Amino acid sequence: MAKVLIIAGDFVEDYELMVPFQALGMVGHQVSVICPDKSAGDKIKTAIHDFEGDQTYTEKPGHLFALNADFAGTNADNFDALLLPGGRAPEYLRLNPQVIALVQAFAQQQKPIAAICHGAQLLAAAKVIKDKKISAYPACAPEVALAGAEYANIEVDQAVTDGLFVTAPAWPAHPAWLAQFNKLLA
Known part of the structure; x- marks a missing residue:
């Protein structure tokens, strides 16, 4: 089974961290979750984003998620794939040169990369798409286009695979997104 790295941070979208962490672990993959400046056992706060008919998503407090790996010393060479959840975390994680270098290393090594919702902000900042x-998430479409990619305007419960990238608009796409990613991990 594959070793999957998840890069997360405070106010990561709860479902986009918890569901992949649990589902990928359930099918036998080893999943490590890291956050800059934090170590295994440290906790990050999550946020629950929902679609309730407003012009954009709503945000509610989520859970405390205990990291199970250290950010310091993490190397793409030690993993088979990368997963980037959304929420507000990618907005500031993309400012961290070590995070960007990790994303770039996975792309250069042609390892599968799954990104959902605002996770595409990290792909755009790393200039790998x-x-x-x-x-x-549709609000990230301009960043995707500015990074030289074609924005896939798909239904919120769908996902798209292009080469090593598996992407989706938001957590309602988990069944499609995780199935496509798991296929690349086989």
């Missing part, structure tokens, strides 16, 4: 078809 040129000429790819990439989905994301």
